Amino acid sequence: MTPWIPRTALLCAALCAATAQAGLRTSRTVVVDNKSMTASGSLGTAHNSSSRYESIGCNAEILGDGDENKLVLCTAYDASGNFAFCNGWGDPQIFDLAMHIDAGSFVQFEWDANRNCSRLLVRKSSNTEPKRTLPPQETLPASELPDS
Numbered sequence: 025m026t027p028w029i030p031r032t033a034l035l036c037a038a039l040c041a042a043t044a045q046a047g048l049r050t051s052r053t054v055v056v057d058n059k060s061m062t063a064s065g066s067l068g069t070a071h072n073s074s075s076r077y078e079s080i081g082c083n084a085e086i087l088g089d090g091d092e093n094k095l096v097l098c099t100a101y102d103a104s105g106n107f108a109f110c111n112g113w114g115d116p117q118i119f120d121l122a123m124h125i126d127a128g129s130f131v132q133f134e135w136d137a138n139r140n141c142s143r144l145l146v147r148k149s150s151n152t153e154p155k156r157t158l159p160p161q162e163t164l165p166a167s168e169l170p171d172s
Contacts, residue, residue: 052152053069053070053103054070054078054079054100054102056107056108057108061142062133063102064100065131066080066131066152066153067080067125067127068127068128077105080098082096082131082133082144083097083122084122091115091119092113094115094119095113095114096122096141096144097109097112098112098133108133109139110140110141111140121144121146122144122146124146129152130145130152131147132144
């Protein structure tokens with residue numbers, strides 16, 4: 025075996041390892057725009073934020089039989105403490121989509137004048153910032169949440 029083969033193999037292994045770490049990564053902070061009645065952001069980016077307020081997500085709950093008893097409540101706080109919410113009461117499509125939100129999701133929701141969810145977008149892709157495990161933080165009491 026000639027000496028250049030082991031060096032070539034070592035170089036290839038180093039380059040392949042570096043390539044495996046590459047990839048597009050995006051951080052999508054939570055944005056609340058009450059004027060255009062829309063909120064969006066990545067759950068991972070919100071979780072990893074140094075802001076005490078930044079959060080976004082949707083809760084889905086079944087309160088009885090039938091689609092009319094399916095409730096979705098989407099909420100968002102941006103880093104400045106601006107708050108938005110909408111509800112998807114009795115909308116099976118919004119309910120089913122909300123059930124697919126996980127820690128790696130990007131979420132965007134829109135609402136009408138009555139705060140009904142008029143649109144829900146859930147995006148999952150390899151470039152969405154993942155939720156990192158962080159050291160324990162002080163929990164923000166509900167009384168300290170900004171006014172909505």
